[in-house]
Amino acid sequence: MKMLDKPCCGLRGTARRRWRALLVLLASALLLGGTARAAESGRYIELLSGAGHADGTGWQASPDGVGGWIPAYAPYPNPTTMPNPRLNSLGVHGDLMWYWPGPGTPGAGSPPTAAHFRYMLDIPPGGLSQLIALVAADDEMTLKVNGTVIGSYRLGDHQQPNTQPIVVPMDLTPALHEGSNEILIDALDTGSYHWVFFDPYNIFAPPTQVLGPTFAGAASLIGDRDDFHGGDAVDSAPKSTHVQDILAxxxxxxxxxxxxxxxxAATNAPVGMTHSFTLPAGAIVTSAGVVARVKMTGDxxxxDIIYYNDSTATVNGPSSNVVALFDLLGTEPQxxxxxxxxxxxxxxxxxxxxPGATVFGPPxxxxxxxxxxxxxxxLDLVFADDTMVDFSELTVTYTMPGMPAGDLNGDGAVDSADVDIILTGLNTAASGASDPRDLDHDGRITILDVRKLVAGCSKPRCAR
Structure with missing residues (x-):
């Protein structure tokens, strides 16, 4: 036990269906490639890497990033990177792209060995939502949004044993704003072949609705889901003053x-971060969760414990209001x-x-x-103090005043997704008199609220 005591973390056996789609997507998005493209009603997903257009829309490419912008060339040939038709269920994914001024058709190693890509993204008022991109390149790339560096990628650091690329998620959301946005990719080839891959997704939407969330939500991804590969720009997490004080x-x-x-790797050393998000005026939060991948590396x-917004710590003394990994896992971490x-x-x-050197008993x-x-x-998080952190992702759902009773995620329908939201807070106190989960207005979130919601579902059997 260290001088700063640590609590135990957690809930046991709680159903979290809203994470499944994201986890399946990231688990399956290992191999790149493919040339399939798809359209949605009203919006073509041009944010996917692919051929640009002569009118300057879509992905544009330049040899120096200053001038000479022309439509990006795609699908760019490559003899080693194999297509992955299982990237998602609809086959919606990007093409490999590169700069090619012609004439004719390029080869996998045709010059130039450096290329720059630009996409001008217009986000209408009210259209800003969480946007993550699965990225990869042969051999290196840096992603910027509105001049802010989002992250870097080097193929040699992100390969499977069979040398196929591993895509890395990068969260563009903090640098985006309503109106005109500039997405830039600076790419460099240090080997035989070259290409860039960019596949955006929205945690709240199916693959064909990247920019339009299907329900009201906010999200924050810190880290890059790269299996504990250090040295990336995104590994330095944002930190509030409170987090900095705990680290001090x-x-x-x-x-x-x-x-x-x-x-x-953490040995007697904490890892701190702050998830930030923005809610529209009047929004009422109905659920929230964090998924974090950690490895136990200390002595x-x-x-080990987790500090949050209301936690306190003292030098060589006890801490208060902490989450113990023991409580989250239901067993002592190993x-x-x-x-x-x-x-x-x-x-x-x-x-x-x-809890001291040994955690026991309930929270x-x-x-x-x-x-x-x-x-x-x-949301402030400090993992202490033998816990290595790969990534942390916060998701928040909310609804707005005036939505139908029981519509807890603001999608205009009352369905099984809203049932799931109530279940995450079952047998807890309501957030207040206006808590939309408390449908029977008794001050508690109970199975009676579930029954009342089901009785008002938009479709038979609360189908989505």
């Missing part, structure tokens, strides 16, 4: 080290093991203080953080 306490405590980046992992942590923020188990309380998230619109 660790640095000043006996036997503890200063805060470290993500994808760095005393069994009592050295060398990798876990996918699920934090249900509508029903989070808390320890009033550090001291179970608390909903939904009112806090609605008021503060950010």
């Amino acid at each position: 306490v660790f640095a000043a405590s006996t036997g503890e080290g200063p805060g470290i980046d993500m994808d760095v 005393n992992v069994g009592n 050295f060398g093991q990798t876990y996918l942590l699920n934090l249900n923020l509508a029903k989070l188990p808390l320890r009033a203080s550090n 001291d309380s179970v608390l909903s953080l939904l009112p806090m998230l609605q008021a503060q619109q950010h």
